[in-house]
Amino acid sequence: MTKYLTTIGLEFHAELKTRTKIFCSCPTDAGAEPNTHVCPVCLGLPGVLPVLNRRVVELAVRAGLALNCDISRYSKFDRKNYFYPDLPKGYQVTQFPLPICRNGYLTIKDAAGNPKKVRINRIHMEEDAGKLVHSGDNLSGSTFSMPDYNRAAVPLVEIVTEPDMSSAEEARDFGETLRLRLLYAGVSDVRMERGSLRCDVNISLRPEDQEELGVKVELKNLNSFRAVYRAIKFEEERQSLLLDKGLPIVQETRLWDEATGETRSMRSKEDAHDYRYFPEPDLVPVVIDDEWLAAISGDMPELPEVKKARLLALGIGEKETEQIVSEPYLSRFFDRAQELGCDPLTVSHWLLGDISRLLNESGAEFEEVPVDADQFAYLLGQVESKAINLNSARTVLEDLFGTDKKAADIIRERGFAQISDTSALQAAVDQVIAANPKPVADYKGGKKASIGFLVGQVMKATRGQANAALVKELLEKALEN
């Protein structure tokens, strides 16, 4: 049986996190009533003109910096011409020969676990299209369709890699690395399930003794990196079966079907458009001078690899570091708590323990951890000084979660202040000794473990507020006599 080598290149579309659209001041937020976030410009009414949103350029440059690209000081827009009802002008404004970023790379791990450089060919800016709402469940079962142009002219960057990946694992690793970088750079929300990050796969197979690349197939409709992984695995299987039988691979675009776990043909090369690209005459070239580039670079947030190195240096474990860095809101919370003087290991422990549990239980989505870092730092301080015990602290945290309460108030209202006053505890200790002659006798008879029961009784009598270590000390002292 012939062995085949897989060659994979990826194409990403990321929605830029701008407040307004690329060429007008309509809002970009999703979920509005159809055709409410529109104006003459994004509807492409006759005579209107685009005006480039500066923020789009800044975020595209950030994407380039995050992906180790050269930033073009001079780039320009082009028109990509085709007809479709979701495309208001009959052309998409994009960048063709002179994109804003070129020649980047990301480092991933190959099958042997060694670092592997995957090159990025280009990043360019463009506008999104609208979307069609069909009267039926899908296009073929519909008698009419209604265009919704809210998404039309939402800014995108398209990121195109070189065909440098050779397995589903590498493609997934690359995608996840890229996603996290864009997220940290503040370029995009990168939510694949919502389409703010989209990934298309170009894949070809060739016999291992063949130099020339095989026929390229494009895979679309991949809504997660799991889907990317599965679709590549499926294609490798499908194409190698065809090649084994000596059958040709058709150059085509195939759609991934998440339900059946298969890809199916969408259109062949013969249906490919001639997009008739030419320079967009309604926009002037984008020129990025030293000053502007410096301002964008200076504004660049910390990237995940830098953050990882910092956490590891603080003594956080590798696995914990990975977990914290994978969620920017966890890592931002970590930074805030650390700035407030909290012990990094303790913060990591709480973050991955109770805070993660509360986040999961709430089921909601968060931009930030919904706990005030000042209150959290105060709470940790109280535990450290033994003013409250750990169990109480966990309850306080639950009360702080999603509220603007003060930790001190919760501790007071709940009566969590730990009793560390010897004189206040002595009476309870004496009472427990008097009421429990058997464990007392056991202890005195050498069964030292029975002190645990007695500590528990004192804790119970003080409704958990006693400083347990102090109680133990007082009991031991009383029983020695």
Add this chain to the structure above:
Amino acid sequence: MPITDMTACELAAALTEKRLSSREATAAYLDRIAALDKEINSYITVTPEQAMKDAEASDKRRAEGRALSPLDGVPMALKDVICSKGVRTTAASKILYNFVPPYDATCWSRLKAGGAVLLGKVNMDEFAMGSSTETSAFGPTRNPWDEERVPGGSSGGSAAAVAAGLAAYSLGTDTGGSVRQPAHFCGVVGLKPTYGRVSRYGVIPYASSLDQVGVLARDCRDAASVLQLIAGQDRMDSTSAPAPVEDYASACGEDITGLKIGLPKEFMSDAIAGDAVAPDIAFAMRQGAERLAAQGAVVEEVSLPHSAYALPTYYILASAEASSNLARYDGVRYGARAENAENVYDMFTATRSANFGAEVKRRIMLGTFALSSGYYDAYYNKTMQVRTLIKQDYDQAFAAGFDCLMTPAAPTTAFKLGEMTDDPLTMYMQDICTVPVNLAGLPGLVVPVGLDNGNLPIGLQLIGKSFDERTLFAVGSRLESPLRLQPGLEM
């Protein structure tokens, strides 16, 4: 003098001195439109109610001493390619027969802010594609000097309305000569400002890198006064220029002693127009040169060696941009839509087939071809290179000390209706003198200088440096012989 014979500035003076009200002036124009425009067909849409309301508001402002501009209350017209909020804007195409824009073009909102009274929207070649106003879906406009003849195009309605006393001035657009050639045919002044001088926002595009809003007026002073109101950078148009707006009207009548005026030999030689330049126009050129020399200007021959390539360059480039600019008329969002199509692609095809005219289709096909893969380098890319060479010709002429250039506005005077409709290439030759100016992005001004032996107007073209409209007005005002004849049109 009849109200409709006055220049815009004369009318403005009468309004200022309260010798006349805007209501009287507007009513006079509306009456004349009602009486004469059935024949001339310069208007697609007349807006009498709104015009009278706006005139009344203007009179009130002037009574309170709050005139918004010198031209407050002067009745005028807009080429029907310039969007006007609430007033149907068709681009003279069936495909936009019902389009009412929810916004104003910047040039119109600036005139409005100056108190302009809109009489209506005037006829043109469909999507500004044509040199005779015969491609309009609303029928051809006739030349007021001879109704058997065309007014030129594409801003033929704008020129005819001003010539026939159906508007004090009008705005047109000029992509390859569409303001200047009709000005020449109708005996009025036509200004195409520097590319970027006037915002294109809200102007339905033909070829974006060449289109510029222009003015048709009775004389240079009127054109300068209108430019004053519409010029200047606009944040809605990235290609509008930050160059400062100068005082244009004061340039009219300025001394031109010592100014160096070039006569490009290619515009008179066989190589470009040669035999095609009518003898009367060649004679007018010599007379014009003598006239300027007599006023102290230095007139010398100059060479623009790449002029012969301008026409093919223009038609490839403009068609390429047009093929893309006109893609949005697909029947989905506004305008005409074909009924009973099987699917959306059939709807696109049926809508566009039924509602674009022949000339528009011809240019969409030319442009689509020129941009197609495999042909792009041979056509579009090559034209971009030639465009640069043409621009360099002008840069060199100006660097050599010329202040402006003078050429014919077109090879002939007004031709007869239907004379060229079956011969698009001959029709395209009409633009031979004007297209290089658009390719170079320079300002051009056509002023009337006299009549040919058939009593048809002749205009000459002045070409200036970028953003130097003032020099054009200085020279133009010394060259022009305003023609106030409207033969056969006395009421």
